[in-house]
Amino acid sequence: MIKVGIVGGTGYTGVELLRLLANHPGAEVVAVTSRKEAGMKVAEMFPSLRGRVDVAFSTPDETDLKACDVVFFATPHGVAMAQARELLEAGVKVIDLAADFRLKDPAVFAKWYAMEHSCTDLLAEAVYGLPEVNREAIQQARLIGMAGCYPTSVQLGLLPLLESGKQYIETDTLIADCKSGVSGAGRKAEVGTLFAESSDNFKAYGVKGHRHSPEIEQGLSAIHGAPVKLTFVPHLTPMIRGIHSTIYARLKPEGRDVDFQQLFEQRFAGEPFVDVLPAGSCPETRSVRGANTARIAVHRPGNGDLLVILVVEDNLVKGASGQAVQVMNLMFGQPENAGLDIVPLMP
């Protein structure tokens, strides 16, 4: 059994980790932290876990995380970087769901996250947690910076078009128009996510610049092997879970004769958590609710020179905790779908 610790068990990605790991045949949660709710049984706070999870919250300081095989950080940015080195030195693997280990350049991190990075030497070692791109590196890694929720959807949608230096699309005019459910903002109290503010409403945010832009561009440039520029505009939708990304890519002359439906189907044929829909389909966020699946459709309206790629995922599963469990499975030689064999909820 893999002994798992979770730092930040009272938040949305924390409770999602607990839900998924409750069904994992090869992992056991032995420690879950909360700064405020130490002593309380997890199932007391989350009745959905009654009879399935029998641990109590403990404060981060009192929790013996070094007794774990792996620790997930389901915490705000800046928490994992303060503890990662000590855990790694004790032989514990670290999976950070925040952004501490995603960006390779500490100056870029400092600009977008308004804090200095405290262990820049670990940035070189950290592996980006996106299995469809980095599976082999993840298998060897001891420190993972999980891909962000929007970045997962955008990178999966563009992967078949950009990898191996493919020259099918213009790489300086890409657009990702993305929508997220409100759980993407976390469980902490904020005016913008109050019911009266976010239900029956729809708005863009972060248009001048969002911290996921450098992450997406870093990932796409690594996939392509050359700089990729993308305009990213996120929107908040009155859903609880779900991300819908609509990605626009202008074709180059070299791409005009390509069968993109076939390209996408072939690229993702062996991927357990990416589903390419039949030609002409429009994926729905409800088709992935609660599951680790991303569903993708590729369109070429009017057979013109613009590709439109549609991607849906559950922000808390493939966009966060599900993908983190997938990564843990790879790091520990477990079947990649252990704990993740889930049929989405409907309706």
Ligand SMILES: NC(=O)C1=CN([C@@H]2O[C@H](COP(=O)(O)OP(=O)(O)OC[C@H]3O[C@@H](n4cnc5c(N)ncnc54)[C@H](OP(=O)(O)O)[C@@H]3O)[C@@H](O)[C@H]2O)C=CC1
């Ligand atoms: N929500 C989403 O869809 C996604 C979130 N993420 C990332 O995952 C991380 C967690 O997100 P989410 O679960 O939504 O956030 P929440 O706000 O819902 O939860 C944050 C958790 O972190 C704990 N926490 C806060 N500050 C500290 C601290 N200084 N030390 C230790 N624990 C702390 C809180 O517990 P307590 O106060 O009880 O100690 C709480 O359990 C974030 O970095 C986020 O960017 C990534 C992908 C998607």
Ligand SMILES: CC(=O)N[C@@H](CCC(=O)OP(=O)(O)O)C(=O)O
């Ligand atoms: C709706 C909403 O607020 N979404 C968050 C992104 C979700 C998240 O927590 O970001 P990471 O994937 O980087 O961890 C945001 O825009 O900042």
